Amino acid sequence: MEPHPRLTLAGLLDESLMEGARLVAGGAAAETPVTWALPFTEVMSRYDDLTSTVVYARPESLAAKPSSLGSLLARGAPAVIVDGPLPAALSVDAIPPGLVVVEMGFPIGFGPLNRLLAERALTQEVHVMRYATHVHQSLAGLLHRGAGMPLLLREVSALSHSPAVAFDARCVPVADHAVPADSADAVLAALRDALLARGQVHDGHGEASRLDLDVSGVTWICTASPILLGKYFEGWVVILRSGDRPGEHDLAQHAVVAEQATAIIGSEMLRERSVEEAEERARGDFVQALVHGGFASDYEMRTRAGYHDIDLDATFAVFITRDDTSAPDSTESPRGSSRLLRLARFAAGLLPHRDVRSYVTVLGDVLVVVRTVRSQSPSDIESEVADYARAMADELTARGHDARTPVAYGAVAVGASQIRDSYREARVALGIASRMQLRGAVAYRDLRSYGVLEQISETDRSRQLVTDVLGPIRLGTELHAILLAYLEQGGNVNAAARVLNMHRNTMLSKLDRISRTIGLDIREPENQFTVWLAARLELLDTLGGAVDREVNFS
Incomplete structure (x- = not known):
């Protein structure tokens, strides 16, 4: 079953009702599609578009207004059917080029002509x-049987x-068939x-459109239909034809297939995405x-690793970075979280290698x-791990990640354990x-010094030292920040004051208060x-506690 060809002007002239009709002018436009007819008197009292609409005129009406033919052509009318001989006052030379004029051998009346076109239009719609x-x-049968995108x-x-x-919404090919290799x-x-030049479709309509491409001297006629699921644009279904220019029937068939395929292909895209x-x-x-080491047994870990095709005996490196906008207490959590997920997927594709x-x-x-x-x-x-860490820091920064947030990594792990x-x-x-404001x-x-201190940071003696030395100067307070800045600048009062954007005398006053x-x-x-x-032991103890809480929470 294929779509019935649309009625053209040439096809209309072949109908038995039009027996005796003679083409007076405009024969080159005989393949123009026609769908409707309007009487000349009604057309001249309005200013509607007349594309695919033939104008029925009685000879005496046309003789009264011969100059109106130019207006009909400008409004898109493909043809004028004169119900009788062409008026003597209207010469063939006066007919505007491009307008088809047909004179009937004997009068047929507007009613039969209008009925003929309506029947043909309805027949065309039914066939389509x-x-x-x-x-x-x-296509729905294949989708129901789980055929998948290639078979669709x-x-x-x-x-x-x-x-x-x-194509998907980013115009990346999802699947293709029969395109010459x-x-x-x-x-x-x-x-x-x-x-991409055409852009997304926002009008909510999924009608197919035509694209003409010239690739290496070969002309491709493409019928593209947007995939619209609800109000969301999901991509395109495109049917291609190369070589000889396809006829109107072929293009109509391509349009129907492409438009019907969009809902099925779009549904399969959503299924695969889910x-x-x-x-x-x-x-x-x-x-x-x-x-987090959150497996009950080695058997559980290996069973789940087999499902995800992860080699637990490989050598691994762990890289991490932070995005403060996606913190749980941030008002921008949903936006930051989704952005961090996109950055994670991007990071997974950096420095690709078939063995990695x-x-x-x-x-x-x-x-x-x-x-x-x-x-x-x-x-x-060491070189491979460092190269990836640098690439991750540089590429994430280029994609909008905060350049002040470093990418950190530990020693390589020999085996998943x-x-x-x-x-x-x-x-x-x-x-x-982050505390030292390091980047990259x-x-x-x-x-190294922190690595040695970490081994004792969570002991009771270490915590007692922090309590005895720092006393009430707690992490996050103003005096704590001033103290750290002073120590990080090697005890240089002027340098610490500049870092804190503080007057030197104020800095001296704050240091005296800290000393007391x-x-x-x-x-x-x-x-x-x-x-x-x-201060270092306090930082390491705080970081260790944060990791432990994260493990327990997960």
């Missing part, structure tokens, strides 16, 4: 509806007898550029369990990338780097070291 139903049922495109191609392509890349690239998102969430949950796999997840405001390492020697492993320790080191390095890629091993509060003269080098040690 039947063919559209046939196409829809064929193959059916679209078979119904249209032409190559077919499906030797020219597929060039054709799809040219088609993608043409669709499956991918579900798999991504499940994989993200597994990665969270890896970095990247697994990502988001923990609150922290982006985590667990990446396999392909190198073997220690120096090569060590991922938890590597993640903990990366979390500690991220906290220290930061390795835990580069913070802790009972130590902060200006003495020995006391500065003691306070520095207490």
Whole structure:
């Protein structure tokens, strides 16, 4: 079953009602489609568009207004049917070029002509509806049986007898069928550029439109129909034809197939997307369990790893960064969280290699990338991990991530059982780097003094030292920030005052207050070291507690 061809002017003249009709002028336009007829007197009293509408005129009416033919042509009328001989006052030379004029051998009246066109138009619509139903049922049956995108495109191609392509909302090819292999890349690239230039469809209508492409000297006639599901634009279904220019019948068939395929192809896109998102969430949950060590047994870990096709015996590196806009208590949490998910997916695709796999997840405001390492020697492993960390920092910054937030990583994990320790080191390095306002890629091993102190930071003696030295000067207070700035500037009052944008005398006053509060003269080098040690131990204890709370909460 195929769509019935639309009635053209030439087809109208072949009807038995038009027997004896003679083409007076405009024979080149005989293939123009016609769908309706209006009487000359009514047309001249209004200013409607007359595209595909023939004008019925009695000879005496036309003789009274011979100059009106130019107006009819300007309004799009394809033809004027004179119900009788052409008026003597109207010469053929006076007929505007491009307007078809037909004179009848004997009068037929407007009613029979109008009825003929209405019957043909209804017949055309019925044929189109039947063919559209046939196409829809064929594709819907495949969708119901779970055929998948490749088989759906193959059916679209078979119904249209032409190559077919499906694009997503970003105009990236999702699937194609029967596109010649030797020219597929060039054709799809040219088609993608043409669709991008056309832009998304916002009017809520899914009518097919035509695109003409010239690729390497070959002309491609493309029928593109937008995929609109509700008010959302999801992509395009495109049917292509190369070589000889297709006829109106072929283009009509392509339009019907493309328009009917959009709902089915769009539904399959949503199904595949939901499956991918579900798999991504499940994989993200597994990665969270890896970095937190949240498996009840090694058997459970290996069973779930097999489902996600993750080699637990590989060598891994853990990279993390933070986005404050997606923190749980942030008013911009939904926006920040979705943005961080997009950044995570982007980070997974950085520095691709066939032997490397990247697994990502988001923990609150922290982006985590667990990446396999392909190198073997220690120096090569160190270089490979550092290169990815730098690329991650640079590329995420280029995509809008805060450049002040570093990308931290710990020691490589030999086997999945060590991922938890590597993640903990990366979390500690991220906290220290943020406190020290470091940028770019930061390795835990580069913070050697902190690594030694971390081993004692959570002991009772360490916490007692912090309490005895810092006293009431708690993390997050003004005096605490002033104290850290002073220590970080090596006890230089002027430098610390500049960092804090504070007057020197005010800085001296604040330091005196700190000295009285802790009972130590902060200006003495020995006391500065003691306070520095207490501040570092406090930071490491705070970071360790934050990681433990995260593990317990998850």
